[in-house]
Amino acid sequence: MPISDFPGISANIVSILLNKRIRTSKDVYDLVINPNNISIVSREIGIEVNELQELSSLCNLVRINGIGAIAARTLYESGYRSIDEIAHAKAAELLKGMNAVNVNKQYYKAKLGEKDMQFVIDAANSESIQRRKGWQVMMNLGNN
DSSP states (O other): OBGGGSTTOOHHHHHHHHHTTOOBHHHHHHHTSSGGGHHHHHHHHTOOHHHHHHHHHHHHHTTSTTOOHHHHHHHHHTTOOSHHHHHTOOHHHHHHHHHHHHHHHOOOOOOOOHHHHHHHHHHHHHHHHHHHHHHHHHHHHHTO
16 A cells, blocks of 8 residues: 555655655555664654654554555554554444544544444454464574
8 A cells, every 4th residue: 555545644754755665555564564673764764753653553554454544544543553452452442433533534434333343353353363373484484
């Protein structure tokens, strides 16, 4: 997904990233896959740490099946920063948070329900499991 699709990401940040050949959510995710390196990456590409953390969270959230840039922004503004946080959320609380953000920002017109939120939670759980399996494979390869 193009970084420019995320609401709230300034044209200046998009321009800085494009100049560094960082164009998509996957590019950002791959760049800051280790959150311990975020301050180093921030200095290297010339973006404030808090801005890179926000963008990294958004790029992480769109990895959930069915979540696009607008839903990721809504989830982020609802206080959810990671797939794992959503995977452990309650559908009613997730819905309450998203609706509260949307009342103020009007990001979307759809009427969401708890079933929609449960779909997101289930998809987050699936993505979380896949990510853990991937890490286990990488760790096993490193031990051989």
